[in-house]
Amino acid sequence: MSLFTLGQAEREARLLPELIELTEHHRSHSPEYARLLAALGHRPGRRYERVADLPWLPVRLFKHHVLKSIGDDEVFKVLTSSGTTGEVSRIHLDKDAASTQQRMLSATMRTVLGTRRLPMLLVDTKALFADRRSFSARGAGVLGMMNFGRDHTFLLDGQERPDLDAVRGFLGRYGSEPFLIFGFTFMTWLYLYDLARTHRLDLSNGILIHSGGWKKLADRAVDNAEFRRRFAEETGLRRIHDFYGMVEQIGLTFLEGPDGGGLYCPDFSDVIVRDPRTWEPVPVGTPGVVQVVSTLPRSYPGHLLLTEDRGVVHGVDDGVWPGRRFSILGRLPRAEARGCSDTFAAAA
Template sequence: MSVFTLSQAEKEKVLLEQLSGLVEHHRERCEPYARILAANGYTGADSVADLPWLPVRLFKNLDLKSIDDDEVFKVLTSSGTTGEVSKIYLDKAAAATQTRQLAATVQTVLGPKRLPMLLVDTKAMLKDRRSFSARGAGVLGMSTFGRDHVWALDDDGHVDLDKIRAFLEKHGDEPFLIFGFTFMVWLHLYEVAIDNGLDLSNGILIHSGGWKKLIDQAVSPEEFRRRLAGVGLTRTHNFYGMVEQIGTIFLEGPPGGSLYCPDFADVVVRDPQTWAELPPGQPGLLEVVSTLPTSYPGHVLLTEDLGVVHGIDDGDWPGKHFSVLGRLPRAEARGCSDTYKEAA
């Protein structure tokens, strides 16, 4: 069942009611959040864009949770590069919901059956199952959609070509799933496929993050897709997401070029000077909203990413479709695979 079904007007109505409820839920259960609302004088919202947002960086400075300490089931950390990390607290119910909604989103392009899966990463990062980095949480979350998992990198972070070849010999004649962060897919799969004549034509790639290093190499998203098609990989879906809204991803549509908002989430583009909502076609600062964060007040977040809405109800799926343009100048570099250190 698709989670890309609601027109923008339908979504606005549903989200406003649910997110307004979450504002009150977190006000009652998270004292720092309640103080923030009191300080900005929030009394209610007439639209999603009127809802009070938190800067995503705040999770690096405050412990924000709406559950008691004994209810904490899992703690996720962000992938900042300066030593400051966000801590996201999940109880069992929130963890289950984010897993279920992530599955519903991904199955839109994968279908309901679990496919053989090639993970362009190393299993070594999953040592601590209670406390994950954003990269570890992303890999673990996506791994549930596959079977017969093969890790393309060994424990030292080196490409295991024999394992990749064995995987393709066993599964390459049927649809299979590939997951990895964008730069690692480029470095450890695309370049390896080119050098060794690997055929990836039955693969479906889901990838995210790591664009900064590719842009530094003058590899645009369009060039990335074109080059991957050269090794037979034509079904590729980028997504945008963050640990501060774990379980919510904005997924690239089938032809590429735009990210779409699932029914339980949306984006607002704001003028970084006035904070006013900007219309389609005008770039600004991305705000992300989601009904999933119930154990911490991460339901309305102002990111440090620039983006632009391309259109509303005029794409492959209903609602807004948009692109992420990069980081706000002088914002901390972050991204699950941008923090990856290449093995010596």
Template sequence: MIEIDFDAIYSQSKEQKNATLLAQFNQLTEFHYQHCQLYKNIIDTLGLAPTNGCLELVPFLSTQLFKELELVSVPKSQIIKTLTSSGTTSAKVAKIYLDADTAKLQAKSLVKIMQCFSGKQRLPMLFMEPSNLIADRRGFSARGAGVQGFALLGRDHHYALNPDMSINWQQLEQFFTKYQGQKVLIFGFTFMIWQYFYQAVSASGKTLPPLDAIVFHGGGWKKLAHLAVGKTQFNQAMQQLFGKAKVHNFYGMVEQTGSIFVECEHGHLHAPNCADIILRSEQDLSVINDFGQQGIIQVLSALPHSYPGHSILTEDLGRILGEDTCSCGRKGRYFEVLGRIKKSENRGCSDTYQEVSHD
């Protein structure tokens, strides 16, 4: 089991972090190579080595492989939960298998990361989701996994939506009235907050009491593109909706739950000590080292133990903006996500709500 220091989770500078992560990833790669036959077959076929001398040489898997193969590195009897993520155009579903150790690591990491933005006090929490989303405790969609993970940050959980995605006015008005003017946590996926909450509340003509909200949201930006809704407009809408709001976008995926990248006060997504990103060329997958250049995002996480998801090539494009130099004071690489690779499947953590098929 990988040992991870979760204290001061944005504290490691480049040299220290690279050395620590390399040792962890070499250990993880060797473990998965020995315990997941499918992973071993991939590594052998590609002629790669389970251990190496730099992060850029850590073998990576495509996100699509988690839809095609059953990738698991522990006995099935040890699996306590299965996370799923599905696309809008494909019937294939990615399955991520968690044992108790991996689930514990992911939960602890998520809490430590988010506390850097919300504080250690557990605040009243409102989810932009229906309460029945997490009814099955052994299996979650990406949305359900997000709700369960973020629930650890708050207390007195309320759910803003009904199962049919209409506003649950009783819950909503109860929460806003009870915590009027107080600091609260809000969690939801970007597109769902906009369509099923913000637009619905605006159309109702109702006025809700003001809150002092910390809003965490992620995924679903592409679905807002056709509405010409950008980050600035979204943040302004949150101010209008809650009265006062600190808004933090985050980037993450069900294949690496727990090691998410959160947007700081200056609008930059940050890699914590237990994770990192690498950019690769769209032409030949070579490493892009220069800041500001566009490339395919490869995400690395020291958390996956029960499945070989520690190094994944995504279908997203981004730019690394700097390392150890952000004005917010957090160490590590900081970056922005630019969108999906052309012709890649429109898929994300928001697990887009389907009118005819509920989660």
């Protein structure tokens, strides 16, 4: 069953009451969140006509404050984000939230992978897991995706060099039927594309799931369209899906449609692009700051978050799946990202 079924009007009608209820739930269970709402003038009982009118939080707050809606004795797991500056978000989950996270992520991926676990080629190295006590963010990402496949084969050896024999062996065993490929976007291009092109490997039965920034590829004049075109022409790989998500919104993955025309929102979520000066939603085609919306976070107030990413909505109900169709354009400049949370810092 697909999670990409709701048109925009039906989505808004379904999400609005759920998000209002979630806002009040977090107000009553998180004193810190309640203080934020009061400081912003969002009093109990206030009426909201649109999802866009509900109070959002800058995602940066989770790097500096403990925001949770469960007691200390209910904390089952604390997730941490990757951070290049030493700043990491800490997201508190109870058992129900942890279960929901995996269940909804799996349901989203089944939209493009089906219900069977497929043989899996990982564009990475097993050396990521040499120390089982501590994983990097990259290692955690690979480990999480491994749950969707079986008979895992790593494309890179322990020195992060392409292992042609391993890949040929994998394709010899599984290449005649659907198989899963996962890798971070830049590594997929640098290692898998180059290896497959050079050695004329047939990837036509593959389903590639990839994620990560495009900045390194932009420096090589490779955008999403070129990425897809060259994989298709030179390796036969056509089933390609980028995705976008963050630890601060558990279980939510925005998935690229089959035609590569943009990212789409699962039915329990939405995306809003805002003007960084007025914070009003911008029209289709206008870049701005991305706000992500989800009805899943119940153990912490992460249902309405302003990210530190720039994005643009390309269209509404005009793509292969219904709802908003959008792209991520890159990170905000650091100073601008910090400015997004200035209003909230004193209140917190």
